[in-house]
Each structure stands twice: as structure tokens, then as C-alpha cells.
Amino acid sequence: MNVTRGFTGRARVHNAGLPPGQYDAGDDWPVLSAEVTPELSPADWTFRVDGLVEEPRTWDWKEAHALPGSVYEGDIHCVTSWSKFGVRFGGVSLDAFLDVVRPQAAATHVVAYSHTGYTTNLPLADLTGGRAWIAWEFDGKPLSSEHGGPARLLVPHLYFWKSAKWIAGLRILDHDEPGFWEQNGYHARGNPWEEQRYSGD
């Protein structure tokens, strides 16, 4: 351990919900997207799931809202080291979409992509079992464009760069393909509890 002379740091919070190396950002919600925030209206938003599935399908705003609603209440963790506690997102569980398209047996990974062209890769297993959502509400209000509105992917058990803003679709694959940050040195999975920030962690 390399102690920094004279550094004490903030009062320690013993919060079991805080992954290693993270701090509680409180009410702040930093924005770190690398591209221009798109002006995308709900009417122009679509969400497609294709690749290794039985029935590729595209949903528009109305069709997606016709699926059973689902809420995530919990924490989110950004790789830049802030975490945010007790957030509440509303949308639809990704399971509801996947149940319709039915991934094939060979399917193992997913590339999620945005209406901007941003991409991020995930193991399919991280998107099933009630652990991932398409979210369009935050704290009961429409999700703002800076934070990925009209709709973003939400995978709160992984670092937040995996939760692609302005989600446009999922391509289901039988292998892993690095996305935007993953090609820029970030970890393929991004589990905050194992501090998988950069490739090699």
C-alpha cells in the first residue's frame, strides 16, 4: 500500500452498498457521454432486437409501452467512481422483449447500440432474469435527453457505461465483440464489485 502523505480523505461511510473505490455522489448525477446529445423524440425512437433470435422485431414507443411496466429501485455505479443510491427508473424489463424474440441456444453475447451509434457489449446472461430494463422514466418523470432519454438501457449491476443511452437495439451474437469504451481500454464485463474498470482488471 502506498500511503499518500497527509491524505486523510472524507469521513468514511460504511455503506455496504458502495462497491470498492466508489464514492457516494449524493444528489449529483454527472453526465459523461462522449458524443453530442441527440434530439430524439419519443415518436422517432425505436428499439430493435435481432441477430441470433427466432423472431427479430422492432418496437416503436407505443408498442414498447404496451408491454408490462417494471420499476428498478436501487443503486447505480459509474466507472469514474461515483455511485448514486436509491434511484428509481421506470420502463419495461428486458425479459419482456427477449421473450418475444426468443434468443437461440447458441446466443451468448449482445452488442447494445444507441441512436447515436454508441455501442457496448454484454454477456446475454447479464440482460436476463430481471436484471436489465429499457427505462424511460426517472423519479416518475420522463428521462431527460442528457441521461439517455427518451429511453436507455439499464443494467444497474454493471458499471453504468453498459447502460447505453438513447438505446436503439440489441444485436444477439454467439461471441463477444467489444463496444465503444471496450475498444478504448475498458473492461469487457464491468462488474463494480470486482472493480473491473479497465481491460486487465
Next chain:
Amino acid sequence: MTDTLATFTPPTRFAVPGRIAVSNRAAALWQTATLTEIRRETPHAATYRFAVPAWAGHLPGQHLMLRLTAEDGYVAQRHYSIASAPDDEGYIELTLDHVEGGEVSGWFHTVARPGDQVEVRGPLSGFFAWPGDRPALLIGAGSGVVPLMSMVRHHRARRSDVPLRLLVSARSPEELIYASELGAETTPVFTRSAPPGVPVGRMAAAHVAPLLAEQPEGGWEAYVCGSNAFAEHASRLLVAAGQPVDRIRIERFG
């Protein structure tokens, strides 16, 4: 890292590709950085020079992760852009704003002195990097000028004739980081107070338009850096002025 893997191209408008591949080894490794010098830039910002003997080198625009460790093992880590040009072998410089109540910038501004050791890993992110290969239009505010200055310094050190312009916003001339180093490539914009005869006000379409009017061959690659609020504002100005969205790279400090 990705040479053996194909990459999926989304059917949506293609995102801005990265400029360089990032070394996994450099990104994974924590290295000791020894503070060798502190230079005051403005009342709220100072430059910290570090010796990092095994530094792998970087491109202008890249950042690193820095961590401080307390006696009880508690760590605080933050991202910082690299201010120095790449040729400063074995040394890197960072410029930090003193954030009120800030855990890491507070330590630097009130405790740090030459000889102190911290840890860094990087360089990180090939996306905001500028290898010096194409015309660059740089727009920053406050400490957002830091990675852009690395580009300006690189440009000068190379005596490059690739077009490069810097549009930088600061509260006042006293708050303009690197003021004495800025030259003919730079247009400062002052938001609170300005020298006599210079207008005071927010960065506006009128600042961006003349730069986009002088389109270099192949067009500008725009690099925008600063707070999220500034990045949103500046990137909208660029889009409104006709800069293609896929030629705008943004580094937000949060």
C-alpha cells in the same frame, strides 16, 4: 486489444471512432508518480509536474486515473487530463482546479509539495486523443482547456502546419489557465470580466461561426471539453453552425 475480434457496426448513424488503440498494459498498471514541481496558473488552478519514469507515453487529449491512499487504506480516485505534450519523456503534468470541499483537488491545493508520491494508471481513452494528423478545432471552458493545451503544445513542439484553433472560455483574464502561453491560434471568451474593449458574455454562435467559415481541407475535427453544462452548450453551437455530429468529440468532466 481488438485485432482478433470483429466489431459490430450499428445500423444507426456511426459513432465517432476512436483515434488510437489503447494499451491494456498501461491502463491496468498503477505506477508511482513523484511530484517534482507546482506552478500556480490562476487563483484557483495550479499545475503539478510528476516524474513517472516508466510512463508509456500518451497522445494529446488523453487522461489518466489518479489515486490517493490514506493510512487506513481508504482510496480516492479521479480522472485527470494530461496537460503536457507527449515528448516530455518520463514526466507528465496535470492542471487541477481547486474544487470547494474537493477530496482530491483539495489535497493537491492545500497539502501537496514536491517529493510527495501518488499513483496513476494510464493513459486512458483513445477517443479524445489528437495525434496531430488532421485540422483540429478545440473548444474548452475552465479546466476543460487542459487536454486541449496538450494538443496546442504538441502542435507547437512539432512546428506543425496542420490547422489548429482554440476557443476558450474563462470567467476573467485572471482565471484564464495558461494565459501567457496562448498565442495567435487562441480566441478567449470572458464571461464575467474582460480587459478594456473586450466584450463580456457567454460563448455564442458569433464566436463559432468565423472558425467554421474558414473550413480547412477535409474539415475540422472538433474537440469539446469542460463541465457537462458547457459541453452541452458548445456542442449545440457547433451543430447549429453546421459541424457534423460525427466529427465532434466531447470530454465531459462530470
